[in-house]
Amino acid sequence: MLSIGRLSQETGVKVPTIRYYEQIGLMPAAERSSGNQRLYGAAARRRLSFIRHARDLGFPLEAIRDLLGLSDQPDQPCTAVDAIARAQLATIRSRIARLQALEDELMRMIGQCAHGKIAECRVIEVLGDHGQCAHDHHGTFDDAGPGR
Amino acid sequence: MLSIGRLSQETGVKVPTIRYYEQIGLMPAAERSSGNQRLYGAAARRRLSFIRHARDLGFPLEAIRDLLGLSDQPDQPCTAVDAIARAQLATIRSRIARLQALEDELMRMIGQCAHGKIAECRVIEVLGDHGQCAHDHHGTFDDAGPGR
DNA sequence: CCTTGCAGCTCTAGTCGCTAGAGAGATTAG
DNA sequence: CTAATCTCTCTAGCGACTAGAGCTGCAAGG
Structure with a gap:
């Protein structure tokens, strides 16, 4: 049986995060030692590795809950598994597209800066006037990331 | 003078968000009407448009605070303006790189799925065993997005 | 003049996925 | 046995909002 710290080392998931996963029911309540410390077996380690890997691929915890089920x-x-994975792929792709549009606009903006005084700075000017932009980068979709 | 709702329409920033910006000191405290309602002039509208545009480009609020200053x-x-913009560009680029790695891995995973039973599903299998992955997509950097 | 209904007000709590810290108890190496 | 390290619970915080409760303001129609 592994202590929480050991499990953390083996899976790469931080100790407080493991406790958090237990709290939200993503990991089952762990067995406890006589001194009330959590103990984990092989099944728990597999489950946590699965979660870790899915998180690395950007799946939100709710999707991971579904996948585990x-x-x-x-x-x-x-x-259903396929659908969840495809949805995740679509999310990633739309984030990439949005970020690439932002990258373009930022490069254009920075490229125009003549490194003079702020009064003439194109960066400040462009930010103040959306009309100077090439694209409509108005929030067409959410580019929030999956964290970690 | 504009009401908060009118300002919201003109700038595309939602009403609660405007109040939130005031609360955190990104927008100055608005003038008030006799009935305690917020009133905005042209300067406030320009400032809010600037914020909106910078947010659309993914700048975090702290960077926007600096840019406004x-x-x-x-x-x-x-x-300093240039440095902030370049830092933002670097952030965007690293997010794109990370997301593209995830995209690759997801595509590979989905492509291998034979659409049979879950017991043989490659998606589940790959998620459970990181050794089956092409890349090290372990969280090398944070891919959190700027929201909105 | 009075109602109706939308707009605005404040305040609190929730979102996501953790992370940090306090202050206590358990375990382990020397 | 002691000292160091782990682990425990609990609470609060991050960023950037969003949602809701329960009020008040105000303009237009009858």
Whole structure:
């Protein structure tokens, strides 16, 4: 049986994060030692590694909860799994597209700066006047990231 | 003088967000009508448009605070402005790179799925075993987005 | 003049996925 | 046995809002 610190080392998930996952029900409540410390077995380690990996791929915790639920039903067709993964791919792609538009605009803006005084700075000027922009980068979609 | 709702329409910033910006000191405290309602003039509208545009480009509020402070010192050289914009560009670029790595991995994973039963699903399997991945997509940097 | 209904007010709490800190108790190496 | 390190619970904070409760203001129609 592993202590929480050991599990943390083996999976790369920080100790408070493991406790947080337990708190929100993503990890089951751990067994406890006589002194009330959490103990983990192989199943818990597999589950946590799965979560870690899915988080690394940007899946939100709710999607991971669904994936974990599905992986416990090995006889079902994997349509739902596929759908979740495709949705995640679509999210990632739209974020990339949005960020590339921002990259373009920032490069244009920075390229025009003559490094003079702020009064003549193109960066400040462009920020103050959206009409000077090439694209409509108005929040067409959310580019919030999955954190971590 | 504009009401908060009118200002919201003209700038595309939602009413609660305007109040939030005032609360955190990004917008100055607005004048008030006799009935305690906020009133805005042209300067406030310009300032809010600037904020909106910078947010659209993904600048965090703290950077915007700095940019606003700098734009009030028109005689200074624009070195600091340039640095903030370049830092933002670097942030955007690293997010793009990370997201593209995730995109690759997701595509590979989804492409391998034979649409059979969950027991044989490659998606679930790959998520459970990081060894099956092409890249080290372990959180090398933060891909959190600027929201909105 | 009076109602109706939208707009605005303040304040609190929730979102996501953690992270940090306080102050206590458990375990382990020497 | 002691000292150092882990672990425990609990609360609060991050960024950038968003949602809701429960008020008041104000303009237009009858």
